[in-house]
Amino acid sequence: MDFLQTLKIAIRALRTNKMRSFLTMLGIIIGIAAVIAMMAVGSGASYVISQQIASIGSNIILVIPGSTTSGGLRTGSGGAQTLTSDDARAIMMECPSVAYSAGTVRSSGQIVSGNMNWSTVIMGGAPELFEIREWPVVNGRPFSQQDEDGAIKVCLLGQTVAENLFGSADPIGSIVRIKKIPFTVIGILESKGQSPQGTDQDDAVFVPLRTAQRNLVRSQRSGVVSAIIVKARSEDLLAEAEEEIAGLLKQRHRITNGKEPDFSTRNLSEILAVAEQSSKAMSLLLGAVASISLIVGGIGIMNIMLVSVTERTREIGIRMAIGAKKNDILLQFMTEAVLLTMLGGVIGIALGAGGATAVSQMLEWPTLISIQSIIIAFVFSAVVGIFFGFYPAKKAAGLNPIDALRYE
Amino acid sequence: MGDQQFEALKGVSFDVSAGEFVAIMGASGSGKSTSMNILGCLDIPTSGRYLLDGLDVGGMTANQLADIRNKKLGFVFQGFNLLPRTPAIENVELPLVYAGLHGKERRQKALLAMEQVGLAGKENNHPSQLSGGQQQRVAIARALVNNPAVILADEPTGNLDSSTSEEIMILFTSLNLQGITIIMVTHEHDVAACAGRQITFKDGRIISDSLIRRAD
Numbered sequence: 001m002d003f004l005q006t007l008k009i010a011i012r013a014l015r016t017n018k019m020r021s022f023l024t025m026l027g028i029i030i031g032i033a034a035v036i037a038m039m040a041v042g043s044g045a046s047y048v049i050s051q052q053i054a055s056i057g058s059n060i061i062l063v064i065p066g067s068t069t070s071g072g073l074r075t076g077s078g079g080a081q082t083l084t085s086d087d088a089r090a091i092m093m094e095c096p097s098v099a100y101s102a103g104t105v106r107s108s109g110q111i112v113s114g115n116m117n118w119s120t121v122i123m124g125g126a127p128e129l130f131e132i133r134e135w136p137v138v139n140g141r142p143f144s145q146q147d148e149d150g151a152i153k154v155c156l157l158g159q160t161v162a163e164n165l166f167g168s169a170d171p172i173g174s175i176v177r178i179k180k181i182p183f184t185v186i187g188i189l190e191s192k193g194q195s196p197q198g199t200d201q202d203d204a205v206f207v208p209l210r211t212a213q214r215n216l217v218r219s220q221r222s223g224v225v226s227a228i229i230v231k232a233r234s235e236d237l238l239a240e241a242e243e244e245i246a247g248l249l250k251q252r253h254r255i256t257n258g259k260e261p262d263f264s265t266r267n268l269s270e271i272l273a274v275a276e277q278s279s280k281a282m283s284l285l286l287g288a289v290a291s292i293s294l295i296v297g298g299i300g301i302m303n304i305m306l307v308s309v310t311e312r313t314r315e316i317g318i319r320m321a322i323g324a325k326k327n328d329i330l331l332q333f334m335t336e337a338v339l340l341t342m343l344g345g346v347i348g349i350a351l352g353a354g355g356a357t358a359v360s361q362m363l364e365w366p367t368l369i370s371i372q373s374i375i376i377a378f379v380f381s382a383v384v385g386i387f388f389g390f391y392p393a394k395k396a397a398g399l400n401p402i403d404a405l406r407y408e
Numbered sequence: 409m410g411d412q413q414f415e416a417l418k419g420v421s422f423d424v425s426a427g428e429f430v431a432i433m434g435a436s437g438s439g440k441s442t443s444m445n446i447l448g449c450l451d452i453p454t455s456g457r458y459l460l461d462g463l464d465v466g467g468m469t470a471n472q473l474a475d476i477r478n479k480k481l482g483f484v485f486q487g488f489n490l491l492p493r494t495p496a497i498e499n500v501e502l503p504l505v506y507a508g509l510h511g512k513e514r515r516q517k518a519l520l521a522m523e524q525v526g527l528a529g530k531e532n533n534h535p536s537q538l539s540g541g542q543q544q545r546v547a548i549a550r551a552l553v554n555n556p557a558v559i560l561a562d563e564p565t566g567n568l569d570s571s572t573s574e575e576i577m578i579l580f581t582s583l584n585l586q587g588i589t590i591i592m593v594t595h596e597h598d599v600a601a602c603a604g605r606q607i608t609f610k611d612g613r614i615i616s617d618s619l620i621r622r623a624d
Contacts, residue, residue, distance in 0.1 A: 002505075002508070002510060005505050012493065012494070016493055314489070315491055315492075317489075318489045318490075318491065319502070319506075320474065320477075321448070321450065321477060321483050321489075322477065322478065322483065322502050322503045322506060322550070323474050323475065323477050323478020323479070323503055323506040323507065323554075324474060324506050325470075325471045325474045325475075325506075326470060326471065326474075327471075328506060401450050402445055402450050402451060405450075405485070405489070
């Protein structure tokens, strides 16, 4: 028997009970729609996370000072003033796995331009900082080594700061006052958007590290930095770079073995891994929920197919008497079940894609519908049909033609 | 019943020659249905042989039997047994579908069979749109379409009124005159009278096997 004929018979059988066929499909439709929508939202979420993490820069290690005790009170980590610009330079010179290293200081304060003012984060950073964070200047020029060495009073503005102080006017060459000290604006940084923690990375003003150390922050000794940002040569070298940095700083700070170091290192790819893991766990959970609904839908298919086999016992008997082989009957009922689930799959895919698009438009949340997820959903719906259609089809094919013909 | 054995047929032996029209008669429980099932290759005797068109049917697999039913036999049932919601022509085509015929050839053979039973023009009617007699004609066309060695008719007039019964019997007789072998189970004597030979069963045995003169 040719497949086209089998398909025709299956379509006729499904059309005979339109409402029942639709209700049977509904389980698969909902299951597949859920899979598609959840995969779209999930991959949208991981896209957002990976964008945010990429905005920090890749292969980054953060070195921060340890805590210190003063008058019996311990500061938290980062409280001690143990790291210096020299440490940052030494890391870059002496650690082979390190590409760049930049000391930074951080402060906050008011920045004034003409009659406008804005409170923001003030970052002092060595010129390498922008290489490490992969953060180019879109207008004007970046810091030069002369700016750094001469502690020149120049600054780079983040997009948010530039907009709030200058609006649409070009700020390059203007004088702004940071903590009442005049600085020349030499450039505007590219927009970075939100950090993984949710802060606006563009709401900051950058000055050369030495300028900041001399004019904007107070410290017990010169050259103190609040953190050192390091970029490893590659992702594979991150762990090695971390070890090299720890070894070098212990040596420079004369910390003997067994003593607690006065600094700590953090690998930002760990944050990435955690974020990825949580988004993976999320998709796994969503996937599990969706698969359960698919299994429930599949059981619905099996149930209805069993009813259908019983209802059509006589038809099966006629077909067998006329010359249908067991396989013809098996194939016919399998085709019906698979047709049912694949049709449900197609409707579900359309519904899921539509739902995901609606979500992304209403909540302004990016959703990604991958071809891969559509193929997976389609194949899965066919597999559900084959799996849950097999038993009823087997039952139909196993009928004795004499009994089937006599069935009332 | 259960594991109890019941001998439905005992020592039954008969030959049917090509071109014969045989009526099998007997009360219910006489073994005529069992013998029809065996003749129709739907059942296999526990012991004994059945040669159909020179082929020994015993020991064949289910698939081989399905093939024999498809190619050598045509069935006509008391309850017509047409597929509902399926046009008459497609009902007639069904044996050809399982024989693996396609498209035009299949349609042409089916149309020819419809014509043979006098139903030209009713091809696209569904069984529910046809009278009982017409439905039985469709069933006969379906039995004819594969050029079978034998047409097996199980109480073909049981569900029909007497005038329609007569039409169907005239159709059978004319088909027989064209050389088609027919074996028919019936318990109506006037229907059996159309056949050229009557075999009567009782309690699983043949009690009479007689040639009769045609009623026409």
